[in-house]
Amino acid sequence: MTPYLAITDQPIDVAAAMAAVQTDAAGAVNAFIGTVRNQSGGRPVRRLHYESYDSMALTQLGHVVTQAYEKWPMLQEVAVVHRKGTLELGDVAVVVAVATPHRAESFAACQYIIDTLKQVVTIWKREEYEDGTEWVAAHP
Amino acid sequence: MPAGNRGLSKIYVEDMSLKVTLYGITRDIVGTSVIELPAPAPATVGELLEEMRKQYPALGELRSCAVAVNHEYADNDQPLHTVDEIALIPPVAGG
16 A cells, blocks of 8 residues: 655656556556647647656655545555656656556546646656747746 | 743744755746855745745746745745755646
8 A cells, every 4th residue: 555656767667657556456557647748838849857856746745645545545556656857759757557446436546646746746847949948837 | 841942942043044945947046956045044934935035036926936844835934944944846847
C-alpha cells in the first residue's frame, strides 16, 4: 500500500510504473500518461523544460495520494512518476497508475490524482517556442 | 513557558535573518535562486510577501505567488524562523 512516488530527470519507464501497482487484489489498473504536445494555444512548441522543488513536490504528492486513499478506501496501489529537465515532443512527462478492485474507482482515483497534482505539486513548466520561452500559467 | 525562555526568543527574533529559495518565474524575476533577507527580517508569511512585492513589483503581476514553509503551503499569518525552509511558489504547472 506504500505508494511509488518519484521525480526523475531520466526517461520514465511506464511499464515499471504499471508493474509497481500490480496486485492480485485488483481487477483494474488505470494509468494516465501525460506527453509533450507540439503546440500550446495554437502556438508551435519545440520542447518543454520542467523544473521541480523535489522535496516539497514529493511531500505534496504524498498528500494527494493520501486524499485519494481517503476518498476511495478500496484503492489498492498507486504509482506517480513525474519527469523534470528538458523534454522533447512525444516524451512522457508524467505517469499516474492506480489499481482498484473494480474499474469505476480506478478511473475516478486516477483522474483525481492527476488533476490535483496539477494544482498543488511544485513543478513548473517552461514552453520553448521558435522565438523564445514562457513559464506556463505564470500570468493571468 | 518560563520567563527566561521568552526573553531568549525575543532576542532570537530580533536577530533573525531569512533565506528564501526561488523557483520558476520568481527566480527569473529576482535574478537569483536564493535571496537572504537580513535582520530585521519579515516575521510572518504576509510580511515576507509584502516585502518581496515591494522590492520586486513584477511578483505582483503573477497569477499567484504562495509561500512554502518546510514543504507546506503557508497562510499569511504563519510566523517565520531562521531555521525554516522558505520558498516562493509561483503558479505550478506540472502534468
